Every structure is written in C-alpha cells, then in structure tokens.
Amino acid sequence: MRTPDYGDPRLPARFWAKVQPEPNTGCWLWSAATMSTGYGAFGVTSKNIQLSHRVTYLTLVGPIPEGREIDHLCRQRACCNPAHLEAVTAQTNITRQPRVINARAASHCKSGHEFTPENTQWFSGGRNKPIRRRCRTCRLAMKRRDRERQKAEKLGRRIVAKRADFEAWLDRQEQATGRGGEQDVAS
Ligand SMILES: [Zn+2]
Ligand SMILES: [Zn+2]
Numbered sequence: 001m002r003t004p005d006y007g008d009p010r011l012p013a014r015f016w017a018k019v020q021p022e023p024n025t026g027c028w029l030w031s032a033a034t035m036s037t038g039y040g041a042f043g044v045t046s047k048n049i050q051l052s053h054r055v056t057y058l059t060l061v062g063p064i065p066e067g068r069e070i071d072h073l074c075r076q077r078a079c080c081n082p083a084h085l086e087a088v089t090a091q092t093n094i095t096r097q098p099r100v101i102n103a104r105a106a107s108h109c110k111s112g113h114e115f116t117p118e119n120t121q122w123f124s125g126g127r128n129k130p131i132r133r134r135c136r137t138c139r140l141a142m143k144r145r146d147r148e149r150q151k152a153e154k155l156g157r158r159i160v161a162k163r164a165d166f167e168a169w170l171d172r173q174e175q176a177t178g179r180g181g182e183q184d185v186a187s
Contacts, residue, residue, distance in 0.1 A: 002015075003082070004061075004082050004083075006021050006028060011055070011099075015042060018031055018042070021078060022115075022170055024107070024117075024150055025074060025076070025117070026083065027079040027084060027120075028079055028081040029078045029079055030053075030054070030080060030139060034077075035051070038078060039077050039125055039160055040077075042055050046132035052074070052080040053070055053080040054070060056080040056085070057082055067090075068088055068090075069089075070085050070086070070087060070088075071087070071088040073122040073124065074122060084122055084123065109134075109135035110138075111135065111138055113137045114152065115133065115135065119135060120133055120134075121133070121134050121135075121139065123157060123174060135153075
C-alpha cells in the first residue's frame with residue numbers, strides 16, 4: 001500500500017482541520033470529539049457520525065474486508081493514519097492487545113537512526129503476532145546486504161562451475177597429446 005499523505009484531497013478540509021500530526025510517532029491524532037472508547041468521532045453529516053480512523057481507512061485505503069475490524073498498530077485509538085491501521089479479524093485484535101511491544105520506548109534504533117515517521121515501519125508478523133516497529137534505514141541496508149550476498153554466491157557458483165569445465169578441458173588436452181601426468185613424472 002502506498003502510504004497516503006496527510007491532507008489527502010479525498011477527504012474534506014474540515015476533516016483535516018481536526019487531525020493533528022504527531023511528529024515523533026507519525027500518528028495523526030484526532031483533536032476534536034472522541035468517543036468514550038477513545039476513538040475519534042467525525043460528523044460526516046449532522047446525523048451521520050463515523051469513527052475517524054474508519055473514515056481514513058475507508059477513504060484512503062479501501063473497504064474493510066468482511067469479518068475484519070481496524071486495528072491500531074500504534075495502539076493510539078485517536079490516530080487515523082492509515083499507515084498505522086490494519087484490517088484484522090476480531091480475534092487477532094483481542095489476542096494482540098497484551099502482546100504489544102512498547103514501541104514508544106526508544107527514539108532511535110540500535111544503529112542510532114532516529115525513528116521519525118518517514119523512517120518508521122509498523123508491521124505485524126502475522127496473525128496473533130505482536131506489533132513491532134522497525135527502522136526503514138536499517139531495513140534497506142539489510143536488503144542491500146542480502147542482494148550483495150546473493151550476487152557473491154551466484155558468482156561463486158559460476159567460478160566452481162567454470163573450474164569443473166576447466167578440469168575437463170585439461171583432461172581432454174592430456175588425452176589429445178597422448179600423455180598423462182603420471183607418465184611424465186615416471187619418465
Ligand atoms: Zn498512529
Ligand atoms: Zn536503523
């Protein structure tokens with residue numbers, strides 16, 4: 001999914017006026033009325049109140065698949081950044097709650113890159129897996145190292161293959177000239 005931008009024109013200006021981007025976490029926090037549950041409430045019309053994170057998801061991502069509900073990877077219920085939202089089964093949503101890693105603890109990754117919104121990827125390892133945060137810079141570096149290692153391995157295999165060819169070629173040369181290595185040594 002391409003990450004939608006804050007202020008995306010598919011939502012009206014009066015929606016964005018109520019959304020406060022949080023510079024450290026990348027959360028888009030709902031600054032207007034919230035439900036008792038902590039979710040943002042947006043009046044589509046005076047008689048149609050919708051949860052703000054569902055509004056961004058449905059508008060900027062797409063329909064919520066049957067039997068799924070929106071889970072906040074960032075655990076901020078007032079957040080409506082689609083990059084922090086995931087459509088999961090109700091069961092996954094419940095089982096995840098106590099297993100969430102405190103993603104807010106560190107401001108920098110182990111390699112010292114700052115967890116800015118641009119440098120932060122939220123992900124879940126799958127059903128019933130805890131939600132984690134990872135450093136985009138480190139992730140890209142890891143992918144680059146993987147590619148380089150694969151290239152080196154491929155080159156290594158080619159060299160081994162060539163060596164076998166070369167040995168076969170040497171054997172043929174010896175046979176063509178009618179003399180084997182051992183005879184040479186003996187004479
Ligand atoms: Zn968030
Ligand atoms: Zn890093």
